[in-house]
Amino acid sequence: MWNELKERWRKQSPGGYRETLRVAYPLIISTGSFTVMQFCDRMFLAWYSSSAIKAALPAGILSFTFICGFMALAGYANTFVAQYHGAGDRLGCSRATAQGVILSLLSWPLMLLLMPVGFWILKLSGHAPDVLADELIYFKILMWGSVTVPLGSAIGSFFTGRGDTFTNMIATIVANVVNIVLDYALIFGRWGFPEMGIAGAAWATIVSGLVTPAILFALYFCQQKLVAEYDTWKTFRWDGALLWRMVRFGAPSAVHLLLDISSFTLFVLWVGRMGGTEQAASNIALSINNLAFMPLIGMSIAASILVGQYQGRRDSATAERASWSALKIGWIYMLIVALTFILFPRAYFSLFTDRSASGVLLADILPMGRYLLLMMAVWGLMDAANLILSGALKGAGDTRFVMYYSVAMNWCFWITGEALIIFVFDGGLLAAWSWLTAYVMLTAFGFFWRFRGGRWKTIDLLERETPRQPSAGPGAEACILGE
Numbered sequence: 264m265w266n267e268l269k270e271r272w273r274k275q276s277p278g279g280y281r282e283t284l285r286v287a288y289p290l291i292i293s294t295g296s297f298t299v300m301q302f303c304d305r306m307f308l309a310w311y312s313s314s315a316i317k318a319a320l321p322a323g324i325l326s327f328t329f330i331c332g333f334m335a336l337a338g339y340a341n342t343f344v345a346q347y348h349g350a351g352d353r354l355g356c357s358r359a360t361a362q363g364v365i366l367s368l369l370s371w372p373l374m375l376l377l378m379p380v381g382f383w384i385l386k387l388s389g390h391a392p393d394v395l396a397d398e399l400i401y402f403k404i405l406m407w408g409s410v411t412v413p414l415g416s417a418i419g420s421f422f423t424g425r426g427d428t429f430t431n432m433i434a435t436i437v438a439n440v441v442n443i444v445l446d447y448a449l450i451f452g453r454w455g456f457p458e459m460g461i462a463g464a465a466w467a468t469i470v471s472g473l474v475t476p477a478i479l480f481a482l483y484f485c486q487q488k489l490v491a492e493y494d495t496w497k498t499f500r501w502d503g504a505l506l507w508r509m510v511r512f513g514a515p516s517a518v519h520l521l522l523d524i525s526s527f528t529l530f531v532l533w534v535g536r537m538g539g540t541e542q543a544a545s546n547i548a549l550s551i552n553n554l555a556f557m558p559l560i561g562m563s564i565a566a567s568i569l570v571g572q573y574q575g576r577r578d579s580a581t582a583e584r585a586s587w588s589a590l591k592i593g594w595i596y597m598l599i600v601a602l603t604f605i606l607f608p609r610a611y612f613s614l615f616t617d618r619s620a621s622g623v624l625l626a627d628i629l630p631m632g633r634y635l636l637l638m639m640a641v642w643g644l645m646d647a648a649n650l651i652l653s654g655a656l657k658g659a660g661d662t663r664f665v666m667y668y669s670v671a672m673n674w675c676f677w678i679t680g681e682a683l684i685i686f687v688f689d690g691g692l693l694a695a696w697s698w699l700t701a702y703v704m705l706t707a708f709g710f711f712w713r714f715r716g717g718r719w720k721t722i723d724l725l726e727r728e729t730p731r732q733p734s735a736g737p738g739a740e741a742c743i744l745g746e
């Protein structure tokens with residue numbers, strides 16, 4: 264593998280490692296900046312009050328649960344832009360972007376209608392009155408500004424779909440810096456701003472959420488080269504047939520994300536019933552996992568973009584090569600991370616417990632935490648395959664399989680098994696995590712089987728009438744990314 268890696272890196276071949284990393288590294292940096300921003304947000308709230316930090320997580324997760332499906336639907340414009348770009352259809356790129364923006368705007372009233380449901384769920388949680396009051400404030404403000412999430416995803420698709428992930432990276436970093444500054448100013452009342460506590464954190468999120476789409480819209484409509492080449496003003500209109508195709512292919516992706524997040528949230532809530540030490544160990548391990556897997560999210564999006572572009576060119580062979588390149592890079596990264604899980608569990612848990620205000624001692628959670636990190640090391644390679652191969656399948660338009668298979672594995676296999684382990688057999692945390700490990704590994708085998716089968720190569724997302732030509736293969740023209 265190492266000789267192949269060096270040779271393909273040297274050649275800059277279509278679908279090779281250099282091309283994949285060229286697309287992926289800005290996405291990796293973007294997700295990293297979001298992680299830093301979120302950490303600062305939670306840190307400031309912890310400094311402000313205990314009720315604020317307790318309220319931010321459940322209210323924030325609940326709001327994202329209501330928003331994420333609409334975000335995925337509007338953001339599926341990314342796959343259409345990638346395929347139109349690969350096909351050389353510039354106007355198709357801008358038309359698809361316009362439909363994504365329209366979908367994001369249409370979703371806003373629907374998200375607002377979900378607010379009473381969210382209030383009801385929070386009131387059922389049984390949290391302390393001061394925490395519940397902060398939860399309701401935080402949730403309400405986030406939902407009023409919920410349109411910023413799908414809107415940013417939609418307009419960002421124009422840039423990422425064409426392979427210009429660098430522009431999105433800059434816009435995201437600027438927005439995250441604005442969020443951090445406003446967080447400090449509005450939570451504590453600094454630099455002439457009023458002291459707003461958790462409401463200030465919510466408003467900082469909304470304002471910074473407008474920054475990314477504002478920057479991208481300014482470039483989209485005002486940059487002379489883009490306006491001339493993509494006719495961005497004239498194509499910014501309703502296109503019923505294209506919008507319907509986006510809904511038809513994007514809806515399964517949206518449902519998949521919604522149900523995936525819901526099942527994970529349910530697992531976290533169930534683990535919380537086991538006791539304080541088990542909950543602390545599991546939550547810290549999952550937080551470590553989240554930090555470690557951020558680069559793989561960038562690799563997944565990169566695989567989706569490259570597959571979409573090469574499928575748009577009717578070059579399935581290079582699309583497949585790009586997917587394997589992304590997966591091999593992800594596996595190398597995860598091998599390194601897995602070794603740190605095995606060798607340095609104390610360092611990982613010390614990082615979190617040193618900042619914990621809950622009174623949980625490192626000595627209490629480390630013995631159990633070692634086993635959790637060991638399981639994460641075992642299934643890390645398989646989870647990398649889940650993320651990257653499912654991203655590749657989505658880029659080709661095989662969203663129905665991703666949805667059906669993920670829902671079956673999440674709810675029929677994983678959650679059903681967890682319910683039996685936790686509530687019937689009283690199996691404990693390690694048994695629950697062992698079942699999670701089995702679920703991740705079996706899910707990876709399914710995605711691997713589907714991708715290797717090649718059914719995705721026959722999907723014509725753009726519904727073109729001309730017959731499919733044979734794939735160009737290794738001799739295909741290099742580097743179709745960007746302009």
